[in-house]
Amino acid sequence: MSEIPVKPIGREDIRKLESALLVMSLYDRETLEAIKDPSARVTWVDSLYIAAAAFARERAGMPVSKIAEELGVTEATVRRHLKGETKAGQLVMRVYEKLLKEGFKVELPPELAEQCEAKVKELREKLEKVKKALAEIQNWL
Numbered sequence: 001m002s003e004i005p006v007k008p009i010g011r012e013d014i015r016k017l018e019s020a021l022l023v024m025s026l027y028d029r030e031t032l033e034a035i036k037d038p039s040a041r042v043t044w045v046d047s048l049y050i051a052a053a054a055f056a057r058e059r060a061g062m063p064v065s066k067i068a069e070e071l072g073v074t075e076a077t078v079r080r081h082l083k084g085e086t087k088a089g090q091l092v093m094r095v096y097e098k099l100l101k102e103g104f105k106v107e108l109p110p111e112l113a114e115q116c117e118a119k120v121k122e123l124r125e126k127l128e129k130v131k132k133a134l135a136e137i138q139n140w141l
Contacts, residue, residue, distance in 0.1 A: 006100055008060040018056035022049060024095045031091065044088070051081040051088035055096060058082055 004020045005013040025031055025048050035041045050071055057067045064082070068075040081089035 004099060004103070006059070006096075008056060010060075014056045014060050017059060018053050020099060021052035021055060021092050021095055024099065025052060025088075025091050028091055028095065030087070034087075047081075047086065047088040048091065050077065051086065051092040054078045054081045055089075055092045059096075 004016055006017065008014045008017045026045075031044070031048065034044045050073055053071055054067050057070065058064075062070075064075050064078050068078045071078070080086050081092070084090045084093050
């Protein structure tokens with residue numbers, strides 16, 4: 001991903017910041033715990049999107065009324081996210097601070113990282129078997 005504008009100017013910058021906030025928030029431990037519950041998953045992800053989108057637009061200087069209109073939510077909803085009165089708003093604010101300090105960085109929780117490493121190891125082993133079988137076939141020909 002190219003440089004993330006922390007003070008967006010224009011639609012493209014807003015989209016970049018919104019996307020970065022959403023992705024970083026989705027990999028946060030709190031989010032991963034919250035979306036384990038299927039009944040809360042859609043609501044939580046939707047709320048997180050609205051918070052990230054509102055935050056990016058607010059950083060670009062858009063008024064709350066315009067943000068609400070673009071996102072199809074009430075001004076009160078936008079204000080609650082921007083003030084950190086919602087879990088999603090709090091998380092997006094934390095992620096924004098992290099983005100300011102460290103830049104765009106997605107860290108997998110240790111248990112998820114271990115699962116990914118195990119899967120990569122498994123796939124590498126399968127690849128080696130396929131390479132060996134291919135070499136045997138080539139030698140046979």
